[in-house]
Amino acid sequence: MDPLGTMHFTTIDYVIFALLLVASMGIGLYYALSGGRQRTTQEFLLADRSMSCLPVSLSLIATFQSAVAIVGVPAEIYTHGTQYWFIGCAYILGLLIPAHVFIPVFYRLHLTSAYQYLELRFSKPVRICGTLTFIFQTVIYMGVCVYTPALALNAVTGFDLWGAVLATGLVCTLYTTLGGLKAVIWTDVFQTIVMFAGQLAVIVVGVQQTGGLAEVWRKVWEGNRISGIDLNPDPTERYTFWTLGVGGVFLMLSLYGVNQAQVQRYLSSKTEREAIMSCYMVFPSLQVALALSCVMGLVMFARYCGEDQFHKIGNLSKNEMVLYFVMDMLQDIPGLSGLFIACLFSAALSTISSAFNSLATVTLEDLIKPHCSSMTEARATLLSKGLACSYGLICLAMAYLTHLMSDSVLQAVFKIFGMVGGPLLGIFCLGMFFPWANSTGALAGLGSGLAMAFWVGIGSIVTRTSGGSAAVSHFNCTAVQLSGNITTAIGTALNSTAVPTSTSSQPMGLQRFYSLSFMWYSALSSFTVVITGLIVSFLTGPMKEEDVTPGTLYPLLGNMLFFVPENLKQNLCCATPLGHRF
Numbered sequence: 350m351d352p353l354g355t356m357h358f359t360t361i362d363y364v365i366f367a368l369l370l371v372a373s374m375g376i377g378l379y380y381a382l383s384g385g386r387q388r389t390t391q392e393f394l395l396a397d398r399s400m401s402c403l404p405v406s407l408s409l410i411a412t413f414q415s416a417v418a419i420v421g422v423p424a425e426i427y428t429h430g431t432q433y434w435f436i437g438c439a440y441i442l443g444l445l446i447p448a449h450v451f452i453p454v455f456y457r458l459h460l461t462s463a464y465q466y467l468e469l470r471f472s473k474p475v476r477i478c479g480t481l482t483f484i485f486q487t488v489i490y491m492g493v494c495v496y497t498p499a500l501a502l503n504a505v506t507g508f509d510l511w512g513a514v515l516a517t518g519l520v521c522t523l524y525t526t527l528g529g530l531k532a533v534i535w536t537d538v539f540q541t542i543v544m545f546a547g548q549l550a551v552i553v554v555g556v557q558q559t560g561g562l563a564e565v566w567r568k569v570w571e572g573n574r575i576s577g578i579d580l581n582p583d584p585t586e587r588y589t590f591w592t593l594g595v596g597g598v599f600l601m602l603s604l605y606g607v608n609q610a611q612v613q614r615y616l617s618s619k620t621e622r623e624a625i626m627s628c629y630m631v632f633p634s635l636q637v638a639l640a641l642s643c644v645m646g647l648v649m650f651a652r653y654c655g656e657d658q659f660h661k662i663g664n665l666s667k668n669e670m671v672l673y674f675v676m677d678m679l680q681d682i683p684g685l686s687g688l689f690i691a692c693l694f695s696a697a698l699s700t701i702s703s704a705f706n707s708l709a710t711v712t713l714e715d716l717i718k719p720h721c722s723s724m725t726e727a728r729a730t731l732l733s734k735g736l737a738c739s740y741g742l743i744c745l746a747m748a749y750l751t752h753l754m755s756d757s758v759l760q761a762v763f764k765i766f767g768m769v770g771g772p773l774l775g776i777f778c779l780g781m782f783f784p785w786a787n788s789t790g791a792l793a794g795l796g797s798g799l800a801m802a803f804w805v806g807i808g809s810i811v812t813r814t815s816g817g818s819a820a821v822s823h824f825n826c827t828a829v830q831l832s833g834n835i836t837t838a839i840g841t842a843l844n845s846t847a848v849p850t851s852t853s854s855q856p857m858g859l860q861r862f863y864s865l866s867f868m869w870y871s872a873l874s875s876f877t878v879v880i881t882g883l884i885v886s887f888l889t890g891p892m893k894e895e896d897v898t899p900g901t902l903y904p905l906l907g908n909m910l911f912f913v914p915e916n917l918k919q920n921l922c923c924a925t926p927l928g929h930r931f
């Protein structure tokens with residue numbers, strides 16, 4: 350094992366990587382030539398609303414489990430310990446609320462695009478703004494998802510960067526354009542299995558090569574990587590139980606509650622019950638995905654924390670050192686490094702294919718169809734295929750911009766979701782829970798939410814203080830004092846990889862605002878939307894409940910007071926309109 354760039358793939362590794370691409374293409378072709386042969390938008394965009402909960406739930410996971418998590422989470426655990434694992438607590442409410450609030454409303458309105466809701470509840474301009482916001486968020490996100498695996502691979506194995514980006518982008522564009530949502534969902538199922546297998550392989554081999562479970566646990570424990578629950582209420586602390594467990598709920602709601610890619614999967618289910626079941630089934634698999642990536646970070650720590658190992662990865666970027674670790678573990682076992690490469694690209698493919706398909710859906714449904722209602726079904730389907738294809742090419746261009754991103758892609762993605770997904774969550778909540786909200790209020794709300802989010806987000810990037818630059822903890826995992834020169838080596842390495850330790854004097858005023866943890870962006874921006882939306886609605890004449898389109902309100906109060914008898918609720922304020930019992 351000598352320095353970087355000399356890790357070679359054997360033929361079998363390339364074969365496994367090629368097999369992943371061929372299998373994905375095969376599924377795409379199968380759905381292009383079977384069933385209705387993708388001749389209607391109902392089939393191309395919604396899989397004929399015939400899906401059952403198992404494939405939908407695996408596709409829901411795959412959509413927001415990209416190479417960013419596969420590479421970024423282990424790097425996070427390695428450098429800062431297991432505090433991040435507490436995001437698992439956000440999955441409970443983060444999936445229960447979508448299952449019992451958002452899915453029933455969207456499913457009973459029989460929508461195709463989530464943003465049709467905004468026109469039904471408010472007006473067409475609100476729908477257009479929602480759609481454009483979603484397109485902006487998704488185009489940036491998928492650029493990061495394509496670039497991350499290719500960049501990390503290239504740095505560690507010399508794997509041709511643009512060859513990988515092109516191969517991934519083109520194969521993905523092809524099978525998404527050919528096979529529609531059915532192909533995207535079933536390739537997601539296949540790719541999720543490959544993702545889990547690849548991570549498991551690294552963990553098993555890593556534990557075995559680091560001296561077994563007991564040895565790994567001892568090193569991890571002595572290297573204080575196991576973080577206890579951090580109840581620090583300071584909102585500028587990057588990851589605490591509050592930023593992850595509570596801030597994370599808003600992040601999950603913006604993704605699993607109102608994001609078009611996920612809503613489309615709920616709508617493709619054959620019944621509302623199947624859609625709700627798929628949301629429930631996401632919970633265990635998402636916990637497994639989180640556990641795999643966290644354990645991978647712990648095994649990586651145990652492997653390299655020793656004084657004799659650290660020099661190998663001391664000067665690598667976070668993402669590169671994860672790939673180095675993987676290649677270090679799997680290099681000598683034929684095919685396993687190919688399996689992990691397939692795992693990395695499965696993560697990327699399953700995310701960007703969902704992005705292409707959802708982008709094509711909203712562009713057709715929200716931006717094109719309303720202006721040419723006379724379009725025939727065949728033309729509409731052809732157009733949605735053309736859209737999926739053109740979004741694929743845009744994605745490759747976005748991939749190029751991504752290498753400007755900050756070192757931690759995980760952090761960059763959380764910021765994108767917080768800054769753009771948060772305001773979208775806010776506008777849907779404004780519509781569903783507040784009957785008085787009108788479309789002027791909704792537009793003002795969305796605008797203020799985006800302004801607030803971009804103010805804190807850009808501010809944090811400009812002043813490079815997003816979420817308080819936590820000090821990088823020490824790497825020694827043995828109680829034994831390190832000999833002089835090695836300590837220097839570790840110290841030097843730390844300086845090159847360490848983020849500047851948080852300044853002793855707490856930042857004040859605006860500086861403190863900019864150092865708000867990015868995990869609070871979703872909550873902050875969605876609250877801004879709701880509060881501004883309500884104020885502007887009351888100022889411009891609030892709507893009356895009877896004027897609101899039926900089925901677009903979620904009787905929050907009515908359902909919270911489920912224990913109050915119906916007749917009493919009738920003459921109170923918040924009767925649950927019969928037939929809309931959620």
Ligand SMILES: O=C(O)CCCC[C@@H]1SC[C@@H]2NC(=O)N[C@@H]21
Nearest residue numbers: 413414415416417418419638762
């Ligand atoms: O694309 C990625 O993998 C990074 C984004 C992660 C999005 C959120 S984080 C909580 C939930 N768990 C996941 O695996 N994805 C979503």
Ligand code: NA
Nearest residue numbers: 411414696700
């Ligand atoms: Na994915």
